[in-house]
Amino acid sequence: MKTTTKQKIAFSILFLCTIMVVLPVLFVLGIIIKNGWHGINWQFLTTMPKDGMRGGGIYPAIVGTLYLVSLSIVFSLPIGLLAAIYLNEYAKDNLLTRLIRLAIVNLSGVSSVVYGLFGLALFVTFMKFGVSILSGALTLAIMNLPIVITASREALASVPYSFREVSYSLGLSRWQTIRHSVLPFAIPGILTGAILSLARAAGETAPILFTVAAFYLPKLPDSIFDQAMALPYHLYIISTQIPNISTETRYATALVLVGIVFSMNIIAVVIRARLRKRKKW
Amino acid sequence: MSKIIAKDLNLWYGAFHALKHIHLDFDERRITAIIGPSGCGKSTLLRVFNRMNDLVEGVRMKGEVLIDDKSILDGGFNDLVKLRKKVGMVFQRPNPFPLSVYENVIFGLKVHHLAKKNDFDAIVQESLESVLLWNDLKDKLRKNALGLSLEQKQRLCIARTIAVKPDIVLMDEPCSALDPQATLKIEELMQRLKKEYTIVIVTHNMQQAARVSDDTGFMLLGELIEFGKTVEIFTAPKDKRTEDYITGRYG
Numbered sequence: 001m002k003t004t005t006k007q008k009i010a011f012s013i014l015f016l017c018t019i020m021v022v023l024p025v026l027f028v029l030g031i032i033i034k035n036g037w038h039g040i041n042w043q044f045l046t047t048m049p050k051d052g053m054r055g056g057g058i059y060p061a062i063v064g065t066l067y068l069v070s071l072s073i074v075f076s077l078p079i080g081l082l083a084a085i086y087l088n089e090y091a092k093d094n095l096l097t098r099l100i101r102l103a104i105v106n107l108s109g110v111s112s113v114v115y116g117l118f119g120l121a122l123f124v125t126f127m128k129f130g131v132s133i134l135s136g137a138l139t140l141a142i143m144n145l146p147i148v149i150t151a152s153r154e155a156l157a158s159v160p161y162s163f164r165e166v167s168y169s170l171g172l173s174r175w176q177t178i179r180h181s182v183l184p185f186a187i188p189g190i191l192t193g194a195i196l197s198l199a200r201a202a203g204e205t206a207p208i209l210f211t212v213a214a215f216y217l218p219k220l221p222d223s224i225f226d227q228a229m230a231l232p233y234h235l236y237i238i239s240t241q242i243p244n245i246s247t248e249t250r251y252a253t254a255l256v257l258v259g260i261v262f263s264m265n266i267i268a269v270v271i272r273a274r275l276r277k278r279k280k281w
Numbered sequence: 282m283s284k285i286i287a288k289d290l291n292l293w294y295g296a297f298h299a300l301k302h303i304h305l306d307f308d309e310r311r312i313t314a315i316i317g318p319s320g321c322g323k324s325t326l327l328r329v330f331n332r333m334n335d336l337v338e339g340v341r342m343k344g345e346v347l348i349d350d351k352s353i354l355d356g357g358f359n360d361l362v363k364l365r366k367k368v369g370m371v372f373q374r375p376n377p378f379p380l381s382v383y384e385n386v387i388f389g390l391k392v393h394h395l396a397k398k399n400d401f402d403a404i405v406q407e408s409l410e411s412v413l414l415w416n417d418l419k420d421k422l423r424k425n426a427l428g429l430s431l432e433q434k435q436r437l438c439i440a441r442t443i444a445v446k447p448d449i450v451l452m453d454e455p456c457s458a459l460d461p462q463a464t465l466k467i468e469e470l471m472q473r474l475k476k477e478y479t480i481v482i483v484t485h486n487m488q489q490a491a492r493v494s495d496d497t498g499f500m501l502l503g504e505l506i507e508f509g510k511t512v513e514i515f516t517a518p519k520d521k522r523t524e525d526y527i528t529g530r531y532g
Contacts, residue, residue, distance in 0.1 A: 092338075162376040166438075169331060169372075170389040170445060171365035180392050185379060 032255050039252025053216060053238055054245050058253055060220055064133075064228030065260070068212065069202050071137035071224060072144060077194050079141075080148030084190075087149070088156040089178050108146035113206035115143040120210040134224040136212025143207050144197040151193020155186040188275040192268045199264035203257065205232040215241075231257040283350075284309035284449065284479045285330060290344035292325060294337060299325050301503040303344070307496070309448075312471060312480045314494035314511065316487060318526070321500040323483045327451050330481065331368040332361055348449070366393065369442035373454040375434035377426035377441070382409075382418055385426050385437055389445040408440040412470060432463035436470065443478070450474065452482040456489065468493045487527055491515050499523045 043057055050056030091097040119139030129135045159182045167181035205213075213233035221228045235253045238245050285307040292300035299322050307313045315323040328334045329346060332353065346353050353364055366389075377385045386405045390396045396404055405422065409415040414436045418429075426437055435455060442450060452471075456464040471480055471493050484490050490497055491511060498508040499520075507514060507523045518524040 160376075162372065162374065163378060165333070165336075165372065166370075166376050166378075166441075168336065169333060169365060169370035170392075170441070171362045172389075172392055173362060176392055180388075181378070 029258070032251055032258055035247060036251030036253075036255035039246075039248040040255060044252060045256070048218070049216065053234075053242055054249070058231070058234060058256065060217060061229040061231045061234040061253070062256065062260075063220055064212075065202055065231040065257075067133055067221065067224075067228060068136050068140060068208065068230055069198050071133060072140035072201050073194060073198055075138060075141035076144045076148050076197065080145050081152050081190060083145075084149045084152030084156060085178060085183075088153045089174070089182070104146050104149055108150070111206075112143060112204050113209075115139055116207045116209050116211060118142070119207060124211055130225065131210070131212060131214075131227050132225045133212055133221055133228050136208045136228070136230075137224070139207045139211045140201040140204065143204070144201055147197040147200065148193055151196065152186070152190045155189025155193065156182060158189060159185045188271055192272045192275070195264050195268040195271070199261045199268070202264065203232055203261045205236055208233055231260070282309050283307070284348065285481070286345075286347040286350075287329075288345040288347075290329065290346055291342065292322075292329065292334065293341045295339040299503050300329070303505045305498065305505060305508055307479065307481065309479045310475055310477070311495040312475050312482060312493055313496045313498065314490035315481065315483045315498045315500060316485070316490045316526075317500035319485065322503040323500045324453055326500065326505075327453055327481060327483045330449065330451055331365050331370055333370065335361070366395075366445050367447055368449045368451060369445060369447035370451045370453065371435070371439050371442055371455045374458050375431055375438050377429070377434050377437050379425060379427050381423045382426050382429075382437060383422040386440050386444050388441055393445070395445065404444055408444040409437075411443060411474070412436040412440045413473075414440060430463075431459055432466060435459060435463075435467060439470070439474075443474070447478065449479045449481065452480060454484055454486075455482065456484075456486070464489070487515075499526060501526070 045057060045062065046059050047057035048059055087097065087100065091100075116139065119135055119142070123129045123135035123138050124131055129138075163181045163185065164177055167177040172180065208230050212228055213230050214227040215237060217227060217229055231253065235250070235257060238253065239250055283306050285305070287303050287305045290300055290303040291298070303326065315326060317323045325334060329342070330348070330353075334340045334342070342354055344354070348364070348368065353360075378388065380388075383401075383405055386408050387396075387401050390401070390404065406415060406419075409418060414433060417433065418424075426434065429437060435458075439450070439455075456467050459467065468489065471482070474480060475495075482490075482494065494511045496509065497511040497514040499506045499514065499518075499522075501522055507518060507520045509519075514523065515527055518527060524530075
């Protein structure tokens with residue numbers, strides 16, 4: 001066989017594999033949009049469910065998910081960022097640090113239902129927060145910590161050493177150096193990681209299953225100690241627990257969830273693209 | 282008058298003896314060049330004067346180093362901050378922050394609260410004037426410093442250093458990233474700056490040392506082999522090794 005023919009065949013195989021990665025995403029999106037598009041209207045997005053959730057809207061589930069996601073980032077971003085600063089700027093390379101790094105890598109591999117059970121045991125039962133937004137948000141925050149820490153560390157590590165060097169040479173202390181010469185230049189990367197983690201938190205079902213999610217609530221939550229409905233769990237319920245529900249409602253709910261996750265990811269991608277353009281040092 | 286004095290200075294990186302029994306005495310408001318082959322310890326010596334070596338893990342120092350008759354090797358971290366305000370540094374690669382020209386100049390002042398906000402404008406102008414950048418950049422103060430030419434960047438870095446009002450400016454091969462013309466211009470600038478500052482420059486470029494410096498020290502394998510007036514070092518070196526190096530016979 002001629003070299004050029006071989007090369008063509010190789011290229012075709014590589015290209016096909018690439019397409020096979022993209023195709024499922026397009027299929028999933030396509031099917032959800034096709035089946036759910038007509039179910040989405042203002043009323044669907046802004047009213048309470050009716051008729052045993054067969055009719056009405058999904059407003060409380062959207063609100064619940066937004067509450068959960070925003071409260072979880074309140075916990076995970078500061079803790080994750082500070083941990084990343086410690087690991088990247090202060091920690092010496094010793095056994096303890098290596099163990100911590102190993103733990104972080106392993107944490108990101110733990111399946112989400114384990115986080116759900118952990119949240120149930122720690123926050124709901126032991127700390128007596130009950131089944132509540134607080135418990136759910138804390139559980140999601142812990143699940144997201146590895147992502148936030150890893151993204152923040154990468155962002156910090158991508159700030160050139162020369163910035164720190166100049167900073168010290170100008171008489172800045174270690175903390176001043178981090179605060180003025182490292183963090184400001186790492187923030188876009190940190191934000192990107194945080195948003196990606198939010199998107200994951202918005203889509204997960206298992207961690208909120210035992211810690212916050214309600215089957216049905218007639219009203220919106222009043223405080224973080226209330227239960228809440230959430231989109232992924234709501235979708236699970238209407239797909240498995242409620243007979244005679246229209247396909248359109250199910251797909252429309254899925255479309256809203258996917259829409260939220262996708263728009264978060266797109267925001268993250270845009271921030272990252274801007275950062276790349278600006279970053280020439 | 283003596284500005285920097287070292288007495289039997291030794292430095293180790295772990296087990297590696299990088300500086301050996303260094304004695305020196307640098308005068309103020311002069312340009313002192315430290316020359317020597319790669320790895321001779323000249324950068325390490327320079328970084329003793331603002332204790333930048335402290336950033337390296339496993340570094341150990343013995344002996345005495347005095348700046349304005351005050352020891353700089355013992356003392357807490359607060360003293361280190363004070364020391365580095367007094368002893369500024371310019372690096373090999375121009376390394377402005379990805380901020381505006383203005384923000385770069387006032388960087389140190391702002392963090393240290395060394396000046397009031399109202400005085401920033403005046404300090405920026407003064408600092409840029411003293412590095413001969415003011416005329417070029419006075420309308421571009423808000424532009425990102427990363428867009429400047431290499432030479433402008435290096436001048437800006439010098440401006441950032443002297444905005445903190447140091448006494449001593451350490452320069453670690455400040456021209457090695459620049460083309461010959463820009464190099465000459467930075468050298469002219471150094472001549473201007475020595476009226477106010479004590480400058481210590483590390484360079485592997487012997488012509489540069491001969492052109493700009495008043496005094497020269499030659500280092501080899503961690504030892505300061507010879508130190509004296511630049512004219513004497515380059516015309517009548519006392520040590521055979523110095524002579525070999527400056528005539529290009531070394532290595």
